[in-house]
Amino acid sequence: MDQSEKGDSLIHWYGSTWLVASLVALPVLSVFYLALFPTENIWGHLVDTVLPVYISSTLMLITGVGVLAISMGVLSAWLVTMCSFPGKRIFEWALMLPFAVPAYVIAYVYTDLLEYSGPVQIFLRELFGWSSARDYWFPDIRTLGGATLMLALVLYPYIYLLVRASFLEQSNSLRDASRLLGCTPTTSFFRISLPIARPAIAVGLALVSMETINDFGTVDYFAVKTMSAGIYDTWLNMGNLGGSAQIASLTMMFVVLLIVLERFARRRQKQFHASDRYKAIETFQLSGIKGWVATLLCAMPVLLGFLIPVSLLATYASRHLDQLWTEDFLTYASHSFYLSATAALVTILIALLLAYSKRLHQRRSLTAASNFSSLGYAMPGAVLAVGVVIPLAAFDNSVDSFLRAHFDISSGLLLSGTSFAIVFAYSVRFLAVSTGAIESSLNKVTPSMDMASRSLGLTPLQTLIKVHLPLIRGGILSAALVVFVDCMKELPATLILRPFNYDTLATYVYQFASDEMLEESALAALLIVAVGIIPVILLTRTISSTRSAN
């Protein structure tokens, strides 16, 4: 291949990256555009009244969820990767299970369980002979603390997954060196593993924070007033969509600032793959009491985030199984599956394009474009959905008027109100998840691989397919898994953008759960979890096998 051909191919990568990044950026740009036209200036009122509350509860929530999710995610990832203890093989995948449970569902379940009329308090009252709420104190689940715990329980798997992948990719030589220097498992964790996992923790934490910021279901149910409350209140109650777009944009900027600061802080770090990555990891043997402590530590998140809520849902569902089951569930489940799988595939392709293009060109503008297209994740789903409606409807209407003018036919709405709109929204929303995972995997492939492959005459595309894809398979699979499960649970954008008479499992759950009719929604909620679990188990196993153990 001669030089000019190579140049052409690079330009193609460059061009298509910009094209895709701009398409994905459209919804976020639409929200920025809306922010230019508020019906009135909302800020004076907000600053004078509730903004301080919104800001402080948002900050406390993010901090609390972040700390809890890191503690659960990093510790459990390190234990199952670097140590041997009873149940380790099961926890490898079981620790991902809470991820399949939607946050609003776990919030409903725990409220049912822990409130005054729930089984826990009834049991305590009978045990101690108390007769009313005035006789004793019991922690209130519907608080900032409760919301923090609920969100952390279903979000820590982000961190677990990414950090575990990073531990799996770590070189044995570092750990061997630490051992030679006399490190115990604990010191090795703090001095070797933790610093090396920092990029993965950072990416995971960014995802957790963005999910926390855009959550509305859980905080609304627990009456915790975060920025989301302000966004929806300004939009729906004060009829000021522009004002609410301003709040959403500013909140998003805040998240971006956090991410930029973190990247700046580790700008000098670079790590590449270990050459011995196909050698099995030598684990620390935790025996006796130490081993059981490890088991307990890993069991807690699975118990609280999965086993308890799911068994409660199962109890509800079995009570009215005959009334709850309809043939329609198969249709809803297939809709959920089809939308989520398509979105996962599309998102992976886009993320690969963005990440690889960045690697090929090393240009700041490309980095910026790829970062910008990830912003959709930090926006409340319903606001982003409005951002999706605007460009799609504009496209449909322009095609329609063009056709009417020149061919006298009407095409109506081609994309709005179809499953395309939903898949587009999902891809925009969850691109950050897949870019994060894929970029961090790709960055670990040493550039000498590219140099070798290209000097042997492969094109950039061939290099990607033949060299990189096999190397970063684990990263791609985790990204696909996370996006798939996230889409299964996604609610506000699905509700707003869907076609007529079109339900997914999540929308079906919502119509009852929004009315606090948990029992009616239990079976469908279980199905979301069930459909989500299958890829969770399959993929976590494959990811483990990317570094084959003995």
Added chain:
Amino acid sequence: MMRYAKNALLALSLTAATLAPVAQAADEVNIYSFRQAFLIKPLLNAFTEETGIKANVVFSKKGLLERLKHEGKNSPADILLTSDIGPLYDASERGLLQSISSDTLAANIPAKYRDPENRWYGLTSRSRIIYASKERVKAGEISRYEDLADPKWKGRICTRSGKHTYNLSLFGSMIAHHGEAEAKQWTLALKENLARRPQGNDRAQVKAINEGVCDLALGNSYYFGKMITNEKKPEQIKWAESVNLIFPNQTDRGAHMNISGAGVTRYAPHKEAAIKLIEFLSSEKAQRLYAEVNFEFPVRPNTERSPLIKEHMGEFKEDDISLKQIASLRSAAAKLADQVQFDN
């Protein structure tokens, strides 16, 4: 070039057609609904049975107005169906609904429950009432919304978020009747009397009364029906049995009312069918069914109320103030709630 463009477009439309069935057939009507599908399904089935017109639904509590607006003249939606006056008012103010003329609707729906310009129609009504503990609140101890501000109720009242649309309508009616300054005093005093931070839905407040957390609660009237008949969750029957229903302000303006309703969209492709559906929903049969599904009141005069409603609620005096005026005060009411830190 032209041919190429035509082929490309043909391919595009074919692709689009496979994405999802776009509802366009003549014997259909398309609904953007703020009400849950399971609440309206029995009625829509009855409509299809009677007319052969199929009703298609998209349900979401937010974002549908924006979708309708941006889809513009190509929007497939014919009807906007809501559970509150708020979205109907917003939609008509933004020019998303069209004025229709129907003698049937004029006859079936009282003027106070429809838009003066015929862009929206109320289909069921409900009152926002006071639920009072049978044990701890004596008969006659409270009879007006204004009394909720009395310091004797300190720490004894429960309500859901002040930002919930039902409370905003009530606050809006206080502004309409007393002016903003006095309404603010009232909201502040009510907040001071709350037993706990506003949380949960209307049912959860009645439950709190049963649990002894508070003695009075604000709630929509139909929740009583939903609770007292709830055989799936029998504990709710107990909650309902622990309270008396108080329709406030019976000696003066009457109890605050709200509606669920519908309007025909500006570019409705099936306008005829849309009007037919709203007319059907105002018919004697549908009114009874509609009211029974959700324990709301029929808006059509002289429609028989469900036995349960007759037993527990009887006749009461309704506040006849214009719903349009109340809806226009929602934004002011939301700011008022912020100013008194109602939810914090």
